[in-house]
Amino acid sequence: MGEFHIQGINLELTENLFQHKTDGFRSSNELVVRRGAPFKFSLLLNGRPFNPSTDLLKIKIMLGRLYAVMTVSHSPLRSPSRWTAFMDPSLNPLEPSLYICSPASAPVGRYRFVVCAFTKEGQSLCTLGKFTLLCNPWCKEDSVFIPFEDQREEYVLNDSGLLFMGTAMNLVPRPWSFDQFESGVLEACLNLLEVSPQHQLNRKVDHLNRHEPVYLSRVVSAMINSEDDKGVLKGNWSGDFKQGVNPSAWTGSGDILRQWAQSGFSPVLYGQCWVFAAVMCTVMRVLGIPCRVVTNYNSAHDTNGNLVIEEYYTKTGQKLNGSKDSIWNFHVWVECWMSRPDLGSAMDGWQVLDPTPQERSGGVFCCGPAPVRAIRERRIDLIYDVPFVYAEVNADVHTIIVSQGQVVRVNRDTEKVGAMICTKAVGLPRIQNITGDYKVVRSPMSTLSSMSSRSSDESTLRRASSAQHGVMVFLTLDKAAVSGEPIRFTVKIINQQNKVKRLKIHLNAQAKEYNHSPSDTFWESHGIVQMGPAEVKIIQQQILPLQYEDVVGDDLINLAVVLEDMTTLEQALATEEFNIASPQLHIKIANENSVMVHKEQIATITFTNPFSHPVSGVLIVAGAGLIQDKVTYRMPPLKAGGKVQQAISFIPRMVGSKMLHANLMLADVRSTVRGFKMVSVKSG
The missing domain is CATH 2.60.40.10 (Immunoglobulins)
Known part of the structure; x- marks a missing residue:
């Protein structure tokens, strides 16, 4: 033999x-x-x-x-x-x-x-x-074990998802391809560990420490941004993206991770918070650590640790950039599931990690893992970065009117920050409200539909202001703002005294990015209001599309009203920050109930122009497991009210629930139109 x-x-x-x-x-x-x-x-x-x-x-x-x-x-x-x-x-x-x-x-x-x-x-x-x-979340002995199969499917294996943007009163779900199974992504994620400073400093110690998800998550949190190392993304909030890609243009993690690896680990230009978080989610899912993307609405950045954010306004309602502290209309981070033997089993479970470079942790731009339970219980004595995350969801807001360098009015708001904290629901393309995991919630808001259709009554109570013995003013949107339609809002004034009052009224609208103070005023209105004793007056106002279309785009609007008693000079202020809902792309799949793996399928994408002028742009279609490479089409000018359709073919490569999504980058408006469709791919 x-x-x-x-x-x-x-x-x-x-x-x-x-x-x-x-x-x-x-x-x-x-x-x-x-x-x-x-x-x-x-x-x-x-x-x-x-x-x-x-x-x-x-x-x-x-x-x-x-x-x-x-x-x-x-x-x-x-x-x-x-x-x-x-x-x-x-x-x-x-x-x-x-x-x-x-x-x-x-x-x-x-x-x-x-x-x-x-x-x-x-x-x-x-x-x-x-x-x-x-890592193995299916293994009970593994420190990342998560006990429910639907959660393992969602937080480890799902290669697409939704990121939530906009405002708490008008949520904007944004499709994202995590791409963890796409070509080159696994290799890029493993390379990320190899080029980290920890590995370069002492490879043996780094390899030993990689058994622990707490260690892995801190390494990844630091490596997603490029502030201290050969990290994946360079942040840019300047509005000037000529040297790279506008963060709003990214549709998935795969392009970013492959570009980073193929460039020899030079940072990809550019990212903002949702891009940092989504790419980190991809890396953690690749490594086998359950991960989800989380949005905190009205997220505080408290630089001095006093749990107070100060916002400054002029007497005519213009918001000023007068503080190092800030409130982002939304901020996006991730949560990873792991046990915490370093803190005790009571702190096991979801941990906040934030790769967006804001403050240093241990000398490095990273954040977490901070146990969600520790944030809720205000265990600010615990590592890592619990005090910073606690402030992001719990700080108080002081709104201050200044005139000639003097403070003439201060409002205090204890509910604005952390108005809502949410993530994508397990197995469904909709929102899951997790605010109650972070803080005691007085009136939970649990579904996307209820959030989108709510009136602003609750926020009105917080955004109302009164002079001590004079007038009260309330500011409310009549309904959620929609592109192509007038923004209609109501100012309600209450004279609390039994005497006639003569008031100056100033209305001011400014465009703002989600994490910046507003830019210059683009719409304003001023006048005089005569109030009888104990009178209540309702003033209806509107901002027309022609007045906001060229300045707002994907940005938000900061709207303010200031009243000034012409006799006593007392001031009253009410504010509202809101986003304008973009139009959507509609996607229809031919024979959508019989989509088979490895069989060609046809999708039709429809766009109707809601703007008051012609628009053109570039349509990008992608889908992990559905389309190998992104498909790009150039849309010629489309007249106001016009409709255009584009058919695309694709061949699914993987069985399961997949997301086909499309972005239309408009050239004539500072806006991106998006749409997505869940596709159930059968084995055939």
């Missing part, structure tokens, strides 16, 4: 990828497995068969300079704390099957392994293999 020879290894890719819930990574043509569970491979022999009675097999596992050596046993017993290997008892002597099982606390990374056979004839024969090891 000849001598014993090993020709090589069959890594049994199809079986292993299926068993380890990693078959999405098939395009990498690598063995990708999860820790705490065995994976199978077969030895390819020629010559005489393997004899388990006289031949011995040993396996050496290597991660950088770390290694473990194990003798292949005939028992499938596994150890929770060390590497083990065993032989399939139903042995095929010519192609014996072996299993390697990592501990549930093994470090994440790219591994090599050597299989050595020692024969009765005194031969020593070896062959090489390699695999990538990820």
Whole structure:
């Protein structure tokens, strides 16, 4: 029968990828497995068969300079704390099957392994293999174990999602492709760990620490931004994006991560908070750590730690940039699910991580992991960055009117910050309100539909102002603002005294980015109001599309009303910040109930121009698992009220619920029109 020879290894890719819930990574043509569970491979022999009675097999596992050596046993017993290997008892002597099982606390990374056979004839024969090891939320012993299958599907395997923007009263769901299974993304995420400062400083220590998701999440949080390292994204909030890509133009993480890797790890230009968070979500899902993107509406950036944000207005209602502190209309971070042995089991579960560079943590621009439970319980004594995140959802707001350098009025608002905190619902393309996880909620708002259709009564109470003994003023939108329609709002004035009052009234509208103080006034109105004793007066106002279309776009509007008693000079102020709902692209799938993998499908995208003038632009269509590369079309000028349709073909590559999404970047308006459609792909 000849001598014993090993020709090589069959890594049994199809079986292993299926068993380890990693078959999405098939395009990498690598063995990708999860820790705490065995994976199978077969030895390819020629010559005489393997004899388990006289031949011995040993396996050496290597991660950088770390290694473990194990003798292949005939028992499938596994150890929770060390590497083990065993032989399939139903042995095929010519192609014996072996299993390697990592501990549930093994470090994440790219591994090599050597299989050595020692024969009765005194031969020593070896062959090489390699695999990538990820965290395992399906394994109860793993520190990222999450107990519900629908959550594992959503927070690890789902390659698309929704990011929520706009304002708490007018949510804007934005489709995003996480792209974790797209070509080149796995490699980029593993490279991110390799080029981190921690790895470059001491590779052995870095490899040892990679068993712990707390450590991994801090490394990734710092590496998503490029402030301290060869990070993925450079932030830009200046409005000038000529050197790179406008953050609003990104549709998914894959393009960003591939560009970063292909450039030799030069930062991609540019990102803002939702881009940083979405890319971090991709990296964490690739590493096997459950992750979701979270939006905090009216998010405070408290630079001095006093839990107070100060906003300044002139006597005519113009908002000023007078403070280092700020409130972002929305801010986007991520939550990752993990146990916290460093803090005790009470702090296990969702942890806030924020890769947007705002403040340093341990000398580096990163944030977290801060337990959500610690934020709710105000455990500001705990690491990491709990006080900063606590302020983001709980700070008070002082609205101050200044005149000639003097403070003439101060309003205090204890409810504006952290008005709503939300994420995408599990398994459904809609919102999940998680405000109550962060803070005690007085009147929870739980669904997108109820949020979108609410009147502003509740916010009015917070945005009303009164002079101590004079007048009260309320400012409310009549309905959510929509592109192409007038912005209608109501000013309600109450004279609280039994005497005639003569008031100056100033109305002021400014465009603002979500994280900036407003720009110059684009609309204003001034006048005199005569009030009888104890009179209540209602004033209806509107801002026409022609007055806001050229200045607002994707930005928000800061609207303010200031009253001044012409006798006492007392001031009263009410404000409202809101977004204008963009038009949507409508996507229709032909035969949408019979979409099959590897079969060509047709989608039709429709856009109706709601603006008062012609528009043109570029349409970009993408979809993880549906379209290999983004499809781009140029839309010629479309007259006001006109409608255009574009048909596209695509061939689904993966079974399951997938998102087809489209962005229309308008050239004539500072706005991007979006739409998405969930597609259920069947196996055929």
